Amino acid sequence: DADVTQTPRNRITKTGKRIMLECSQTKGHDRMYWYRQDPGLGLRLIYYSFDVKDINKGEISDGYSVSRQAQAKFSLSLESAIPNQTALYFCATTAGGMNTEAFFGQGTRLTVV
Amino acid sequence: LAKTTQPISMDSYEGQEVNITCSHNNIATNDYITWYQQFPSQGPRFIIQGYKTKVTNEVASLFIPADRKSSTLSLPRVSLSDTAVYYCLVAKANTGNQFYFGTGTSLTVIP
Numbered sequence: 197d198a199d200v201t202q203t204p205r206n207r208i209t210k211t212g213k214r215i216m217l218e219c220s221q222t223k224g225h226d227r228m229y230w231y232r233q234d235p236g237l238g239l240r241l242i243y244y245s246f247d248v249k250d251i252n253k254g255e256i257s258d259g260y261s262v263s264r265q266a267q268a269k270f271s272l273s274l275e276s277a278i279p280n281q282t283a284l285y286f287c288a289t290t291a292g293g294m295n296t297e298a299f300f301g302q303g304t305r306l307t308v309v
Numbered sequence: 310l311a312k313t314t315q316p317i318s319m320d321s322y323e324g325q326e327v328n329i330t331c332s333h334n335n336i337a338t339n340d341y342i343t344w345y346q347q348f349p350s351q352g353p354r355f356i357i358q359g360y361k362t363k364v365t366n367e368v369a370s371l372f373i374p375a376d377r378k379s380s381t382l383s384l385p386r387v388s389l390s391d392t393a394v395y396y397c398l399v400a401k402a403n404t405g406n407q408f409y410f411g412t413g414t415s416l417t418v419i420p
Binding site: 200229231236237238239240241244255284286288290294295296297298299300301302303305 | 341343345350351352353354355358394396398400408409410411412413
């Protein structure tokens with residue numbers, strides 16, 4: 197089983213719809229992250245959470261919200277999807293401390309039409 | 310936030326050693342240097358982490374000069390399967406590492 201699982205893997209949605217992307221991890225780590233990737237732009241940080249009670253905005257949080265339901269679960273919501281949110285979304289987790297190794301999910305390919 | 314600069318792309322022949330250099334001029338004292346590899350449509354995968362001098366693991370070496378303003382990822386004897394994008398990150402350990410990725414270096418290994 198994967199350490200970090202994202203659902204769904206692919207999704208097509210219409211403009212204006214609300215959509216939630218889910219992420220769960222079995223590493224037992226406190227820190228979780230959401231990124232989006234667009235062609236030629238690398239990965240950009242949307243939100244991150246260092247524990248269940250902690251939520252922080254990243255580089256590009258506008259139009260997104262998150263919920264940390266438990267240590268193992270971190271979901272990303274698009275309240276009203278728009279076409280320029282079409283991208284590949286990744287969830288990641290790290291242990292923190294002196295270790296900077298992040299474990300990524302397989303990604304969710306979201307298309308907003 | 311320490312910004313990193315890497316070459317956009319590199320080509321190499323199979324069997325060659327590849328060195329990818331990353332510049333991070335405003336690295337802070339408690340920042341660590343980390344490299345990731347990403348294949349198309351997959352999440353990035355951790356390669357190596359270092360603070361200073363040289364670190365080696367089973368897949369790569371990381372060279373960091375004394376001033377830590379740059380680092381070089383060395384991949385020995387690359388194969389076609391090493392074709393990927395390589396990201397250099399500077400992340401603060403302990404106090405919270407937000408992991409900001411840049412655009413990376415696209416490495417193409419040629420037969």
